[in-house]
Amino acid sequence: MKITGAQALMKCLKEQGVDVIFGFPGGAVIDIYDELLRNEDLTHVLVRHEQAAVHAADAYARVKGEVGVALVTSGPGATNTVTGIASAYCDSIPIVVFTGQVPTQLIGNDAFQEVDIVGITRPCTKHNYLVKDVNDLIPTIREAFHIARTGRPGPVLVDLPKDIVASMVNYTEPTGPVKMRTYRPTYEPHPGQIEKACKAIVKAKKPVIYAGGGVIASNASAELTELSHKLNIPVTMTLMGLGGFPGTDPLSMGMLGMHGTYYANMAVANCDLLIAVGARFDDRVTGRIDAFAPNAKIIHIDIDPSSISKNVGVDIPIVADCKHALAGINGWLKRNNALDQDGQLEKITPWLNEIREWKKKHPLGYVEETGVIKPQFVVQKLDELTGGNAIITTEVGQNQMWAAQFYHFNKPRTFMTSGGLGVMGYGLPAAIGAQMAAPGKTVIDIAGDGSIQMNIQELATARQYKCPVKIAILNNNYLGMVRQWQELFYDKKYSATPLDVAPDFVALAKAYGAVGLRATKPSEVEPVIKEALATDNTVIMDFVIAREEGVYPMVPAGKATTEMLLV
Amino acid sequence: MKHTISVLLQNKPGVLSRVTGLFSGRGFNIESLSVAQTLEPEVSCLTLVTSGEDNIIEQITKQLHKLIDVIKVTDMSETEYVEREMAIIRVKAEAGTRAEVLRVIDIFRGKVVDVSSKSYAVEITGNASKINAVIDILRPIGIQEIVKTGTIAMTRAKKA
Numbered sequence: 001m002k003i004t005g006a007q008a009l010m011k012c013l014k015e016q017g018v019d020v021i022f023g024f025p026g027g028a029v030i031d032i033y034d035e036l037l038r039n040e041d042l043t044h045v046l047v048r049h050e051q052a053a054v055h056a057a058d059a060y061a062r063v064k065g066e067v068g069v070a071l072v073t074s075g076p077g078a079t080n081t082v083t084g085i086a087s088a089y090c091d092s093i094p095i096v097v098f099t100g101q102v103p104t105q106l107i108g109n110d111a112f113q114e115v116d117i118v119g120i121t122r123p124c125t126k127h128n129y130l131v132k133d134v135n136d137l138i139p140t141i142r143e144a145f146h147i148a149r150t151g152r153p154g155p156v157l158v159d160l161p162k163d164i165v166a167s168m169v170n171y172t173e174p175t176g177p178v179k180m181r182t183y184r185p186t187y188e189p190h191p192g193q194i195e196k197a198c199k200a201i202v203k204a205k206k207p208v209i210y211a212g213g214g215v216i217a218s219n220a221s222a223e224l225t226e227l228s229h230k231l232n233i234p235v236t237m238t239l240m241g242l243g244g245f246p247g248t249d250p251l252s253m254g255m256l257g258m259h260g261t262y263y264a265n266m267a268v269a270n271c272d273l274l275i276a277v278g279a280r281f282d283d284r285v286t287g288r289i290d291a292f293a294p295n296a297k298i299i300h301i302d303i304d305p306s307s308i309s310k311n312v313g314v315d316i317p318i319v320a321d322c323k324h325a326l327a328g329i330n331g332w333l334k335r336n337n338a339l340d341q342d343g344q345l346e347k348i349t350p351w352l353n354e355i356r357e358w359k360k361k362h363p364l365g366y367v368e369e370t371g372v373i374k375p376q377f378v379v380q381k382l383d384e385l386t387g388g389n390a391i392i393t394t395e396v397g398q399n400q401m402w403a404a405q406f407y408h409f410n411k412p413r414t415f416m417t418s419g420g421l422g423v424m425g426y427g428l429p430a431a432i433g434a435q436m437a438a439p440g441k442t443v444i445d446i447a448g449d450g451s452i453q454m455n456i457q458e459l460a461t462a463r464q465y466k467c468p469v470k471i472a473i474l475n476n477n478y479l480g481m482v483r484q485w486q487e488l489f490y491d492k493k494y495s496a497t498p499l500d501v502a503p504d505f506v507a508l509a510k511a512y513g514a515v516g517l518r519a520t521k522p523s524e525v526e527p528v529i530k531e532a533l534a535t536d537n538t539v540i541m542d543f544v545i546a547r548e549e550g551v552y553p554m555v556p557a558g559k560a561t562t563e564m565l566l567v
Numbered sequence: 568m569k570h571t572i573s574v575l576l577q578n579k580p581g582v583l584s585r586v587t588g589l590f591s592g593r594g595f596n597i598e599s600l601s602v603a604q605t606l607e608p609e610v611s612c613l614t615l616v617t618s619g620e621d622n623i624i625e626q627i628t629k630q631l632h633k634l635i636d637v638i639k640v641t642d643m644s645e646t647e648y649v650e651r652e653m654a655i656i657r658v659k660a661e662a663g664t665r666a667e668v669l670r671v672i673d674i675f676r677g678k679v680v681d682v683s684s685k686s687y688a689v690e691i692t693g694n695a696s697k698i699n700a701v702i703d704i705l706r707p708i709g710i711q712e713i714v715k716t717g718t719i720a721m722t723r724a725k726k727a
Contacts, residue, residue, distance in 0.1 A: 122585055123592045127635040130580075147635060182577060182638045306629035309622065 001172075005137050005165035006035035009098070010042065012141040015174060018069050019043060020060060020436050022053035026073020027113060028100025028162045045436060045465055047429065048457040050077050054084025054155075055426050055455070056433030057095045059393060059416045061088075063437035065219065067148050068095040074102055075113030078159075079120065083423055085155045086124040090420025091240060092217055094153035096144050103163040104132055118159050126154030134167040146178035151185030152304040153217055185303060189320035194328040197275075197299045197316050201329070202338045204273035204297075206351045207233045210256065210285075213240030213419065214278015214302060214322045216412045221245065223326035224277060230330070230339055232348045234355055236264035238279050239404055240419040247408035248388070253355065254364065257285040258555045259401040262362035265553070265561040267355050268293050276300045278322040281311040282420070291560030301325040362553070362566055364405055373522050375399070375474040375545045378529075379406035382444060382472060385529050390414070390442040393430040395451030396422045397481035399474050401551040403446040425454025428471060432458060435467040442470070442533060449475040450499060459512040462538040470532045471540045473505055476547045484550045488565070505542040514538035569598070570624050571643040571650055571720045574613040577636040578604060585634050586613060595619065595627050599652075601717030610638065614719045643720050650720035653692045655680065656702065659709030660687040668708060675701050686711060694718075 003011070009032060013021070020043045025033045036044055047053045050072045057068030072081055078099040088095050102111040118130045127147050129140050137160075144156040201207060215224050221244050228235050228251050235245045236256040245252055253264035268274065274296040279285070286292040292312060300307075300314040301322055308317045318325050333339050366376040379402050382390070388408045393416040394400040400417055409415045416434055418426035427445040435443045445452075452473055462469050474480075483497040506516030515537050519528040525543065532539040553564040576582050583602060590597050595617060602613040617627060624642065631640045643650070660668045665687070672678065672689045675697065681688035691701050695718065702710065 118581065119584070122581070122588050180635075183635050304633070306626065306633050310626060 001170065002168045003171050004031070004035070005134050005160070005167055005169055006031045008138050008169050008171055009141065009160070009165065010035055010039045011171060012138060013042060013069065015142070016145045017066060020045060021069045021071050022047055022056040022060070022433065023071035024050050024053055024073070024077060026077045026100060028074035028077075028102060029071060029098075029160070029165075031162065031165045032071065032098075032100070032160070043436075044071075045432070045461065047461050049455065050080035051084050051425065052429035052432075052455050052458045052461065054081045054088065054095065054097060055418075055423070055429035056436070057097075058084060058088045058091075058093045059430035059433035060437045061094050062216075062416050063391065063413050063434045065413065066094075067145055068093070068433065069098070070095065071098045072100070073113065074100040074117075075115045077113075078115055078117035082121060082124065083421070085121055085157065087418045087421040087423045087426065088155040089124045089126065091418065092153050092213060093155065094148040095155045096148050097155060097157045099157060099159050101130065101159045101161040104161045105163070107161065117157065121157050124155075125157050128157040128159070130159040131161065131164050134164050134169045137164060137169055138171065142174060142178050143180065146180070147183065151183070186319050187303070187321040187324055189301075189318045189325040189328045191328070193316060193318045194325070194332055197318060198329055198332045198336070198338065200273055200297055200299060200316060201231065201275065202333070205347060206271045207231075207273040207275060207348075208267050208271040209233050209235040209275045209277060210238070210268065210279055211235055211241040211244045211277045212238040212279025215241055215244035218278065218303070218322040219412070220278070220323035220326050221412045223323055223330060225249075226330050227326055230333065230341070231344050232352065233275070234267060234352065236260065236268065238282070238285055238419070239417060241279060242404060242415045243409035243412045246410040248410055255404050257282075257561065258287070258557075259405065259551050259553065260561070261364050261405075262553050262564060262566065263355055263358035265555070265564060266358045269560070269562045270354070271296045274298045276302075277326065278302060280307045283311070286311060287555045287559055287561040287563075291562065365567055366549070367567060369546060371521060372546045373519060373525060373543055375402050375476075375543070375549055376406050377522060378472060378474060378525055378543050378545070379403055379446065381525050381529055382446070383407045385526070385533060386442055386444070390444050391416070391434045391438060393417065393427045393434060393443065393445045395427040395445070395447045395454075396424045397448050397451060397479070398484065398549075398551050399446050399448040399451065399480075401481075402474065405551075424451035428452060428455050428458045428462070428469070431469040431471070432462050432465070432467050435469050436465065443467070444470045444472055447471055447473045448480060449473050449477060449502060449505070450479040453503070456508070459509070459514055459538060463513050467538060468536050469538055471538075473540060473542050474545050475502075475505070475542055476545050476549065477502055478547065481551070483548070487548065487550070488554075489556070505540050509538070509540040512538070514540060516540045516542065518542040518544065520544045568644075569616060569618045571614065571616050571648070571718060572628065572631070573641045573643055573720055574615070574631055575605070575638040576611050576613060576634075577638065578609050578611040579636060582611070582636045583613070585636060586631070589630055589634065590617075593626070593630065595623065599717035601719050614717065616718050641722065643722065647723040648720050649723060650694055650718050651692050652695055652698055652716055652718050653690065654698045654701070654713060654715045655688055655690050656705060656710055657681075657686050657688045657712040658705045659685065659711060661685055664708050668705070671701070671704050677701065
């Protein structure tokens with residue numbers, strides 16, 4: 001069957017189960033947009049800036065556990081996606097970004113809106129393609145989705161010259177799963193390594209599970225929870241791992257690392273066995289490398305062999321999908337009757353008591369001040385009033401850390417944040433993407449007054465697609481995280497961090513046809529949140545917070561994680 | 568320590584740039600690089616020489632593996648292998664020195680590939696230390712120009 005390249009693209013998207021595309025049109029993709037009109041089963045979300053299309057596709061992918069899709073034009077459309085792509089790459093999020101390109105005969109001519117986006121995105125995509133022959137179009141799209149969703153997931157970019165999508169191509173149904181000569185990720189763990197890991201787990205007196213985003217990517221929460229509960233092993237999570245293990249579980253120690261809890265960092269520093277699951281020993285987690293888990297044997301489960309022993313030497317590496325590896329461990333323990341639960345509990349109780357003491361000594365907290373709204377209080381109220389059941393997105397900075405510390409994520413795929421790259425401006429487009437993926441759910445963007453302005457134009461997108469997302473701005477009139485560093489390490493010299501001119505966010509919400517609410521006193525916080533949650537429209541909640549509140553605990557950069565600055 | 572790494576990869580546009588971009592982006596160094604098609608036209612073989620501690624070399628091979636277009640990565644240093652470079656050296660060859668130049672390249676089993684009234688261009692193959700030895704000996708005579716290939720390498724066949 002002969003069809004145009006644009007029609008082939010639509011067919012391929014549907015083959016892949018795509019139903020929502022985030023995008024922005026332009027000259028090089030006008031044929032594709034024309035074709036979209038004839039495909040009403042594909043919802044196109046018109047963003048107001050291409051960066052937002054990628055963040056929205058990223059959050060959509062996280063909520064649904066499927067591949068997110070963005071479509072933009074050539075040149076500036078393509079370059080505007082780079083931040084979003086780099087963020088998805090750092091966080092291992094499966095997305096496919098289609099960029100328009102100038103016609104093949106003009107490539108290399110410095111044509112209007114031409115840019116070598118394949119060259120630009122080579123270091124920040126899992127893989128990318130320039131389709132130069134229409135006969136390669138269909139296999140390339142299928143391969144792109146296959147690469148994005150398998151192995152360690154990640155973004156894939158497909159650059160589509162205008163003449164390619166306008167030419168005719170022979171369409172044939174897919175004959176089976178994509179097979180590639182060079183790319184075959186390892187899913188199944190090596191049984192010998194599983195046995196070694198299990199023996200170490202059974203022997204350990206002070207074990208800690210350190211769970212990262214891989215637990216969520218591989219849908220391994222149930223297996224992780226089973227392992228922890230069977231052996232009473234305490235769990236700490238990375239920013240990307242939050243929700244992978246219930247935050248309200250007695251064995252949860254919350255987040256570790258630079259702004260992790262005192263007790264999680266102390267537990268890691270004192271454990272005799274660290275079980276890293278789908279985490280990559282990022283510098284924000286480890287602090288000074290030689291002081292990280294210095295007495296521990298380390299088991300590391302990761303699907304990406306290059307993550308293993310990259311930053312920290314590992315004793316028992318397991319290259320596998322987290323779900324398969326954890327199931328393997330649980331199975332081995334059961335088969336070998338290693339689950340003498342009474343004996344295990346007796347052995348581990350002193351360790352759990354030690355952690356309990358640390359928790360008692362320095363619980364996660366903040367100092368209340370009368371008449372002033374503390375940002376942590378706002379997050380606690382959001383947690384309470386949504387029953388911990390909302391989908392939370394964040395911007396980047398203090399807002400992100402307070403959200404991570406004070407909201408209890410009990411389920412995977414409920415917390416979306418730009419973890420590795422740390423993109424200010426992620427939260428609002430991500431909230432839209434999350435809302436498109438889960439239309440009935442409460443979606444809240446916990447934002448700062450600085451970062452919300454980096455993609456504020458997306459209020460129009462939220463309104464257009466009737467996304468009733470709630471934006472909670474923790475407004476301190478500062479670029480707060482940088483200000484905090486300046487306060488602590490730069491002699492309180494606040495260079496370029498005060499936001500002297502700020503918009504009136506309530507009026508701004510109204511200008512977009514959204515609802516604006518403001519709280520300036522602690523007593524107004526709850527009514528504002530309640531009103532926002534009851535409103536079937538996009539809402540900005542402007543919380544005027546304690547201006548110079550800091551995020552604590554804090555491990556100064558380059559210090560050991562036990563050297564925390566506390567509240 | 569120096570490592571010679573051989574990489575089989577898909578012969579597609581941009582593949583070389585993926586490899587070199589990986590090295591520059593992650594701060595690994597490339598001391599020499601050589602790449603050409605294999606018997607299979609859709610597969611290229613790339614040989615590169617790099618140096619670093621064991622953990623760096625481990626990262627290099629893992630990161631190379633991670634590239635979608637890479638078929639196989641072999642760290643030659645873990646096996647028995649032969650390696651060669653080639654140099655073409657233009658050396659001053661006038662009445663008084665011609666015989667000396669010929670003697671030197673004969674000892675190193677090189678050959679003259681271009682002749683003028685004032686110079687010879689000589690071709691030398693061998694491992695890096697042999698080529699450096701030739702250069703050191705020819706230098707006092709007067710080297711005018713040098714071009715060198717990167718290293719190429721092949722593992723030795725298993726002895727029966």
